[in-house]
Amino acid sequence: MLYTSTRSHLAAGSAEVILQGIAADGGLFVPQEFPHFFPDNLAALHYQQLAEQIFALYLTDMPADAVSAAVAEAYALQHFPSGPAHVVSLGDDKTVLLELWHGPTAAFKDLALQALPRLLLLAKRQLGVAEKTVILVATSGDTGKAALEGFKDVPGVQIIVFYPAGGVSRIQELQMRTTGGSNTHVVGVRGNFDDCQNGVKMIFAQDHSTHFSSANSINWGRLLPQIVYYFYAYGQLEKQGRVKHGLPIDICVPTGNFGNILAAWYAAKMGLPVRSFLCASNENNVLTDAINGGCYDRNRPFFQTPSPSMDILISSNFERFLYDVSGQDNEYTAAAFQEMRRSGSFTIPASLRMVWQGRMLAGFATAEAAFAAIRHVFATYGYLLDPHTAYGYAVAEQFRHELGDATPLLLASTASPFKFPQAVLSALGVETAGVMETALPGLLSEKSGWRIPVSLDGLDELPLRHDLVVDAQQMAAVVQSVLS
Numbered sequence: 001m002l003y004t005s006t007r008s009h010l011a012a013g014s015a016e017v018i019l020q021g022i023a024a025d026g027g028l029f030v031p032q033e034f035p036h037f038f039p040d041n042l043a044a045l046h047y048q049q050l051a052e053q054i055f056a057l058y059l060t061d062m063p064a065d066a067v068s069a070a071v072a073e074a075y076a077l078q079h080f081p082s083g084p085a086h087v088v089s090l091g092d093d094k095t096v097l098l099e100l101w102h103g104p105t106a107a108f109k110d111l112a113l114q115a116l117p118r119l120l121l122l123a124k125r126q127l128g129v130a131e132k133t134v135i136l137v138a139t140s141g142d143t144g145k146a147a148l149e150g151f152k153d154v155p156g157v158q159i160i161v162f163y164p165a166g167g168v169s170r171i172q173e174l175q176m177r178t179t180g181g182s183n184t185h186v187v188g189v190r191g192n193f194d195d196c197q198n199g200v201k202m203i204f205a206q207d208h209s210t211h212f213s214s215a216n217s218i219n220w221g222r223l224l225p226q227i228v229y230y231f232y233a234y235g236q237l238e239k240q241g242r243v244k245h246g247l248p249i250d251i252c253v254p255t256g257n258f259g260n261i262l263a264a265w266y267a268a269k270m271g272l273p274v275r276s277f278l279c280a281s282n283e284n285n286v287l288t289d290a291i292n293g294g295c296y297d298r299n300r301p302f303f304q305t306p307s308p309s310m311d312i313l314i315s316s317n318f319e320r321f322l323y324d325v326s327g328q329d330n331e332y333t334a335a336a337f338q339e340m341r342r343s344g345s346f347t348i349p350a351s352l353r354m355v356w357q358g359r360m361l362a363g364f365a366t367a368e369a370a371f372a373a374i375r376h377v378f379a380t381y382g383y384l385l386d387p388h389t390a391y392g393y394a395v396a397e398q399f400r401h402e403l404g405d406a407t408p409l410l411l412a413s414t415a416s417p418f419k420f421p422q423a424v425l426s427a428l429g430v431e432t433a434g435v436m437e438t439a440l441p442g443l444l445s446e447k448s449g450w451r452i453p454v455s456l457d458g459l460d461e462l463p464l465r466h467d468l469v470v471d472a473q474q475m476a477a478v479v480q481s482v483l484s
């Protein structure tokens with residue numbers, strides 16, 4: 001299995017691709033072809049078995065037994081005590097939730113970030129790379145902690161996470177600043193997420209003597225693990241009698257960087273029967289416009305919403321999608337993203353839009369609609385949605401009539417509601433003025449009868465191990481001091 005860049009004919013094996021993260025031409029690595037996978041016994045396979053089989057199809061240059069061992073470690077009970085993914089239906093509602101937040105940081109990114117560090121080690125071993133790898137992460141909240149948990153104490157790796165000081169939720173900040181491990185570094189930056197991201201990009205571009213890598217979803221090693229849970233979900237739907245083997249489902253994904261929904265698209269390319277994909281956005285609806293109207297335009301106001309992990313105007317993985325629907329046209333893709341860098345926008349020809357018409361659907365919801373979804377689902381089914389999943393639910397509702405009731409709709413549930421207790425409590429109409437932020441999970445638990453995930457419980461009692469806060473211009477110096 002070879003991979004190629006979305007912007008040229010550069011090709012590489014999986015070890016190279018995972019180690020590099022991004023192609024030298026600035027493009028993203030994608031598989032040259034998608035292997036077929038839709039086994040008859042899908043419903044009987046455990047999560048680990050599925051992951052092993054799917055990883056093996058893509059990591060053909062790595063020893064199979066080492067890949068199996070990496071999978072076994074990544075999805076061990078120690079990280080996912082109740083299993084990596086749960087498929088939960090809401091009574092008579094046709095929507096079925098794919099809960100992806102039973103890992104160490106209570107968001108779906110754990111499913112990829114428990115696997116990526118292990119794949120990176122395999123890649124280094126495969127290529128005989130002995131030097132230290134430095135993982136640089138700029139985070140708006142969820143990625144940072146998930147990456148820290150994944151890379152904590154991984155030999156030969158240092159991880160440095162930059163977050164906007166005061167720009168993440170109290171729970172997210174505590175999650176990061178209490179991280180243990182001898183190779184973890186968490187640094188607040190006086191600035192916003194873009195300052196962190198730009199600082200990281202500059203360090204990547206300027207320091208060529210260090211081996212840097214990224215934990216962002218531009219890395220194929222983060223995307224591959226996400227394909228697995230769509231197959232798992234289908235198998236569970238079969239087991240629950242909600243779909244017959246071979247009949248299609250619809251999939252709705254609350255989307256930011258377009259990574260999670262792209263993994264579903266790739267699963268379908270491999271043979272998973274999917275009728276429609278529903279790309280759900282919040283008020284930052286750049287993807288809704290691109291998919292429905294054919295113009296990707298980031299020149300627009302940026303909204304801070306109750307779903308911060310979807311507050312994104314540049315969805316990196318949309319590049320992989322365009323490359324795919326253009327019939328792997330690297331010249332078109334390179335030109336489109338060059339134009340994007342130059343002017344902040346590009347248009348997509350109607351002939352390309354025809355390729356996804358009726359298959360990739362898109363919509364966005366407002367915060368009011370997302371809050372109404374939280375209220376409705378709790379009142380009707382006693383089930384708590386987190387704000388990201390609630391945006392997805394609200395968008396799915398808009399398409400309910402068009403999609404009909406015969407085909408099950410799988411909604412990716414991307415975070416535990418306890419990660420965003422303030423928003424969930426206000427949606428439920430609970431007064432939170434005067435309540436300390438660290439007391440909010442307890443209040444949500446009391447009001448809902450739901451239990452706080454172990455990983456989020458008692459965060460304020462853990463020792464703060466990281467307290468460095470710097471200006472954006474000092475980020476490179478921080479990296480130097482960690483290295484020396």
Ligand SMILES: *Cc1c(COP(=O)(O)O)cnc(C)c1O
Pocket residue numbers: 107108109142143217254255256257258259260261309310388414415
């Ligand atoms: C990262 C994240 C998303 C967006 O996922 P993408 O792969 O970036 O589209 C949605 N919800 C939550 C809770 C997240 O952490």
